[in-house]
Amino acid sequence: MFPSEVGTLKAVEDVSFVVHAGESIGIVGESGSGKSTVAFALFDSVPAPGEIAQGEIHYFGQSNFLQWPESKQREVFWQKVAMVFQAAQNTLNPLLRIRQQILDIADAHDMDGTRILRTARDLCTTMYLDPDRALNAYPHELSGGMKQRVSIALALLLNPALVVLDEPTTALDVISQASVLRILNDVRKSRQLSLVFITHDVSVVSEIVDRVIVMYAGRIVETGPVRQVIQQPKHPYTRGLLGSIPPLRGDLSQTRALSGQPANLLHLPAGCPFQDRCPDRFERCTVETPVIVKDPASHREVACHLFHPETEERAQ
Amino acid sequence: MIAVKQLSKTFTAKKKGGSGSSAQTVRAVDALDLTWEKDEFIAVVGESGCGKSTLGRILAGLIPPSQGSIELDNVPMSQVLSQRGRPWSRVVQLIPQDPYAAINPVRKIRSLFRDPLLYHHRVAKSQVDLRIEELLAMVGLDPKNVLDKYPHQLSGGQRQRVVVARAMTVDPGYLVADEAVSMVDVSLRIGIMDHLKKISTERQLGLLFITHDFRVARYIAQNGTIAVMYLGRVVEQGPSEEILGHPMHPYTQALLSAVPILEGREERVNDVVPLRYEVSAHGERGCAFASRCPFADQTCRETSPPLTIVQAPDHSVACHYAESRSVVIDRSQIS
Numbered sequence: 001m002f003p004s005e006v007g008t009l010k011a012v013e014d015v016s017f018v019v020h021a022g023e024s025i026g027i028v029g030e031s032g033s034g035k036s037t038v039a040f041a042l043f044d045s046v047p048a049p050g051e052i053a054q055g056e057i058h059y060f061g062q063s064n065f066l067q068w069p070e071s072k073q074r075e076v077f078w079q080k081v082a083m084v085f086q087a088a089q090n091t092l093n094p095l096l097r098i099r100q101q102i103l104d105i106a107d108a109h110d111m112d113g114t115r116i117l118r119t120a121r122d123l124c125t126t127m128y129l130d131p132d133r134a135l136n137a138y139p140h141e142l143s144g145g146m147k148q149r150v151s152i153a154l155a156l157l158l159n160p161a162l163v164v165l166d167e168p169t170t171a172l173d174v175i176s177q178a179s180v181l182r183i184l185n186d187v188r189k190s191r192q193l194s195l196v197f198i199t200h201d202v203s204v205v206s207e208i209v210d211r212v213i214v215m216y217a218g219r220i221v222e223t224g225p226v227r228q229v230i231q232q233p234k235h236p237y238t239r240g241l242l243g244s245i246p247p248l249r250g251d252l253s254q255t256r257a258l259s260g261q262p263a264n265l266l267h268l269p270a271g272c273p274f275q276d277r278c279p280d281r282f283e284r285c286t287v288e289t290p291v292i293v294k295d296p297a298s299h300r301e302v303a304c305h306l307f308h309p310e311t312e313e314r315a316q
Numbered sequence: 317m318i319a320v321k322q323l324s325k326t327f328t329a330k331k332k333g334g335s336g337s338s339a340q341t342v343r344a345v346d347a348l349d350l351t352w353e354k355d356e357f358i359a360v361v362g363e364s365g366c367g368k369s370t371l372g373r374i375l376a377g378l379i380p381p382s383q384g385s386i387e388l389d390n391v392p393m394s395q396v397l398s399q400r401g402r403p404w405s406r407v408v409q410l411i412p413q414d415p416y417a418a419i420n421p422v423r424k425i426r427s428l429f430r431d432p433l434l435y436h437h438r439v440a441k442s443q444v445d446l447r448i449e450e451l452l453a454m455v456g457l458d459p460k461n462v463l464d465k466y467p468h469q470l471s472g473g474q475r476q477r478v479v480v481a482r483a484m485t486v487d488p489g490y491l492v493a494d495e496a497v498s499m500v501d502v503s504l505r506i507g508i509m510d511h512l513k514k515i516s517t518e519r520q521l522g523l524l525f526i527t528h529d530f531r532v533a534r535y536i537a538q539n540g541t542i543a544v545m546y547l548g549r550v551v552e553q554g555p556s557e558e559i560l561g562h563p564m565h566p567y568t569q570a571l572l573s574a575v576p577i578l579e580g581r582e583e584r585v586n587d588v589v590p591l592r593y594e595v596s597a598h599g600e601r602g603c604a605f606a607s608r609c610p611f612a613d614q615t616c617r618e619t620s621p622p623l624t625i626v627q628a629p630d631h632s633v634a635c636h637y638a639e640s641r642s643v644v645i646d647r648s649q650i651s
Contacts, residue, residue: 030501031472144364173363173528175590178574200502206579227580244506246535247582248560248575255535257507261471 009265011037011050012218019162024188024195026205026226028241029215032262035198036086038215039166042196043083044073060161079109082155086167091151092139098150099135105157116157123153127183145176149183156187162194169204181208202241206230214238217263217273220292224300234302236278272305280306318375318408318490318522320350323384324548325370344370346548346604347384349623354489355520357513357540359533359556361571367548368526369413372492375524376410406436409488411512413495415475419467425478426463432485451481455511473504480512490522497532509535530575534560544568547604550623554631564626564638566590567605603636611637 012034019025029035040046042057044066056064059076085091093101099117106116117135124131127149139147148168155163165184169177185208188195197209205212205226212229214222214237222235233239240258247255260277269275272285284305294301295309325345344367352358362368373379375386377393386393388400388407397403412418419428429448433439439447449459455477467475476496483491493512497505513536516523525536533542537556544552544565552565563569569588577584590608603621606612615636623634 030503174530174571174574175363177576181576201576202502203576203578207576230578231580241503242578242581244503245578246506246531248531248534248572248577249582252535252538255506257505257510258503259507261473262501262503 010218011265012041015055015215015218015220017213017220017223019194019196021161021194022188022192023211024193024197024209026197026199026209026212027215028199028202028205028212030200030241030262032217032265033215034218035200035215036166037218039083039164039196039198042081042164043077078105078155078160079158080160081162081164082158082160084151084155084163084165084168087171092147094139097136097138102135102154102157105154109158111158119157119159120153123156124150126187127153128179129153143176145172145179148172148176148180152180152184156191156193159191160193162196164196164198166198167200168197170199170201177204184208202230203245214241217265217268219273219303220301221274221303222301223292224298228298228300234300234307235274235304236280236306237274240277240279317354317389318352319387319390320348320352320375321385321387323348323350323371323374323386324382325367325374325379326382343548345374345381348548348550350543350550352490352522352524354522355516357516357523357537358525359537359540359542360524360526360545361528361530361533361542362545363528363571365547366545368545369494371545372410372494372524372526375490376408376492377404378410403436406486406488408490408492409483409486411480411483411491411493411496414499415472415479416467416499418479419475421467424464424466425470428478428482429485432482436486438486451484452478454484454515455481456507457481473500473508476500476508477511480508480515484515488521490524491516492524492526494526495528496525498527498529505532506535512536530560530572544571549604549634551605551634552632553623554627558627558631562627562631564631564633565605565635566609566611603634 015034015038017025027035027038037046037050041052044052046052052066055066057066059065059080065073065076092098102116102120103113106113120135121131124134129146129149134142134146134150142150148171152168169180172180181204184195187193195209197205199205209226211223212226213220214229214235216237222229222233222238229238230242233242243254243256244258245255246252258277263273269286271287272278272290275281275285278285288305290303290305292301292303293307293309297309323345324343324347327342327344329340329342348371360368360371374381388396391399393404396407426448429451430444433444433447434441448463452459452462457474457477462470462474462478470478476499480496496512497508500508509532512523515521523536525533527533534556540556541553542556542559543550544559544567546567552559552563552568559568560572563572566588570590573584573587589610591610592608602617602619603609603612606616609616621634621636623632625632626638
């Protein structure tokens with residue numbers, strides 16, 4: 001929750017998900033959907049004046065992480081769970097060579113500098129970076145794509161089991177983006193890494209995640225295996241979002257803008273938050289907020305009054 | 317028609333360092349030729365650093381070219397004011413990329429429109445408000461909701477629309493849109509592009525849309541032209557469906573195969589991966605893309621290929637091996 005002058009803003013409400021070992025999930029939503037807030041919450045570092053009002057986070061079957069003392073939380077960061085921030089290229093210290101920043105990390109975690117540098121060199125090679133050049137460079141000497149790959153290498157430095165990436169390719173060119181996605185996919189497979197990949201661009205997510213979570217106005221509106229969701233979106237928002245992406249080939253005439261403005265979190269209507277933009281709205285949507293319903297057969301969950309798992313099954 | 321001939325723009329950066337100061341020259345636009353018909357939609361596609369924004373700024377008259385010429389219906393840019401009686405700013409208007417930086421944050425939207433309208437004598441003073449309302453309605457904004465607001469009170473999508481409407485205050489004949497939707501949410505992009513296309517079609521404006529995104533390029537230049545730029549040059553140009561369905565330059569092929577696809581809805585085609593991910597500057601000789609091109613040979617490193625028409629009527633490519641390397645994408649195989 002973010003208190004503000006015009007009332008308290010609920011950036012995220014009732015969001016629950018599980019990431020299994022080696023699994024990669026994508027969180028997709030437009031600006032203001034709460035996706036970055038979820039990322040910050042995973043590290044108990046929602047920017048002030050925001051606060052986590054409710055909820056629990058359990059890492060690796062342990063107790064609620066949010067209630068741990070800070071010193072204990074710190075032990076988890078980077079060693080178990082790491083984050084690559086939005087515009088990660090700007091998170092590098094501009095005044096220090098990459099090598100020094102790596103040694104600082106070693107220092108902070110009481111680790112042997114020489115050994116960590118060796119790991120870093122290996123990681124650079126995995127990231128298609130020349131280790132000598134990358135480690136001895138100041139951030140400004142590297143291109144955007146290289147910096148982004150350096151920040152991903154830093155996140156992997158202490159061999160975490162889970163990496164959270166917030167819009168890691170948004171600031172990159174297509175070719176750099178393709179390279180980062182390819183590398184992430186390789187690394188994920190070779191290290192059995194779990195990924196949480198946060199982005200506004202569904203097409204980016206479709207190449208790298210197993211399962212996708214679509215968020216709207218701070219809530220989960222649809223989840224499911226990524227291919228299924230893209231092929232047959234069930235929630236009107238997911239449908240609209242996918243329909244607003246112009247295809248590279250074939251029919252363009254079906255491409256349509258999602259009507260209306262993104263939801264204003266300070267003035268959410270009663271009922272479904274998507275109702276103002278929804279082409280399928282009916283009476284119930286204006287009074288009752290749809291809860292997320294799970295279809296056990298397809299492992300899909302949808303928060304829409306029009307979603308009925310039983311009939312879906314029959315229809316298929 | 318706007319004709320660009322042998323246009324070059326070089327920027328000089330002073331290099332400070334141990335061995336005295338030596339100047340480093342960057343060729344952002346390199347001997348570029350382009351014809352832009354009065355009602356033609358052109359999408360210029362390229363990565364950052366390819367010179368596409370520099371080209372846009374030169375076309376809009378914001379920076380002078382280092383070499384080469386720009387003509388409007390055979391009148392050189394510098395004489396358009398004296399011969400045609402309109403300043404260049406009324407010939408070409410630029411829609412800048414960042415709607416957050418492009419609007420003065422301390423002035424209300426109303427005054428943003430008033431000044432250019434009055435300065436360029438587009439309307440009588442008494443008609444100003446009416447005209448502003450028309451302009452805002454044109455981009456799908458409700459004037460009542462935005463006129464008396466400050467930019468920070470608007471959403472990103474609204475700001476982008478305001479910027480589009482502002483470009484129309486002076487009734488330009490041509491519009492240059494520099495990544496005009498890249499800062500806007502995916503779901504709202506189509507809406508803004510639709511308005512831009514509608515305005516340009518209705519008024520028969522030339523629209524040059526600069527983007528790094530082939531999907532956006534295709535949507536804008538549906539029946540128009542796509543020009544792919546690399547290191548200051550156009551490496552491939554032609555009708556948009558022809559370029560997308562039949563890319564001939566290895567760079568175009570690499571760019572196209574790097575576009576993330578919707579797994580399950582679209583199929584990936586022929587992967588062309590450049591040798592290096594980073595753009596590297598090229599020397600005086602040879603093809604600019606040679607150092608990254610997976611197919612380059614000695615000829616490529618020695619002679620620079622000119623942009624030539626390879627496929628009639630107007631698909632031109634700057635590659636020595638355009639025809640032998642061309643890939644036909646079979647539409648029937650794509651679901």
